[in-house]
Amino acid sequence: MGSLHFPTPLEMWVSEKYKRMKMLKPEDICEDKIAWIYNIFYFKKPIPSNSFENGKFKSITIDSRIVPTLQREQFYHEWCHLLRHAGNQNMMPAAFRELQEYDARNFTRYAAIPFHMLDKYDLRDPFIIEHWQEDFKVTEELCAERLEKMKSKFYFKMGG
Template sequence: MSYEFGRFKSITIDKRLPSKVQREHFYHELCHILRHAGRQIMMPAAFRELQEWDARNFTRYAALPLHMINKFDYTEPDIVEVLSEQFKVTPELCSERLYRISEKVKHLAMTPL
């Protein structure tokens, strides 16, 4: 959960969660502090959903920056587990990030020059 009051900004993470999940929650809440304004409780549902989508997307990029994961061999059979351990995030997040990278590569390969 993130909280703002004037210039004071705070992120609270549940310490009972596994450390990899805590890390993902941190990136998610950091996005809300850096990129979003207003109180979600008072927002229309569609705008709240947009902010949540943005925070999930931000989490993938912040937790697994492309310039850092490019140093790994994507063809390695256990690449998801390797990235999960190296970046201290869940294998699910690593899988999502790798999937999105592969989709972008496919799209770029099909785009004529």
């Protein structure tokens, strides 16, 4: 990949979290291990996905009725809320809630396909999305979104 992509501060922050957990390759990523390291109780139940924090108690519950790739993506989304956000979304103004959701979506892309794991991939490979799906175990939609954001930022930086 080389210098084709210039990581954002959030992208680098997420990669640093993974490096500290010794998650250096896609196959190293494990939601159970992340939850354990961050002292998060992690459940899969047939209810809508959510996260909860009260004092030192933190939990993530993922909807067990959805496919594993979406479960993984929802884990990242809820993990972001625990790491980066405060307050009960049901009690906050809509604009603030929307800002947190926007941040969680960006975080999810970066946590699903971390910057420090991208060196072995060629962004021009016509099968890059399929490779990412297989290696990172996330949806085609998320892979396509991640690639598109990376390419558009690259072209913007290069004046293209």
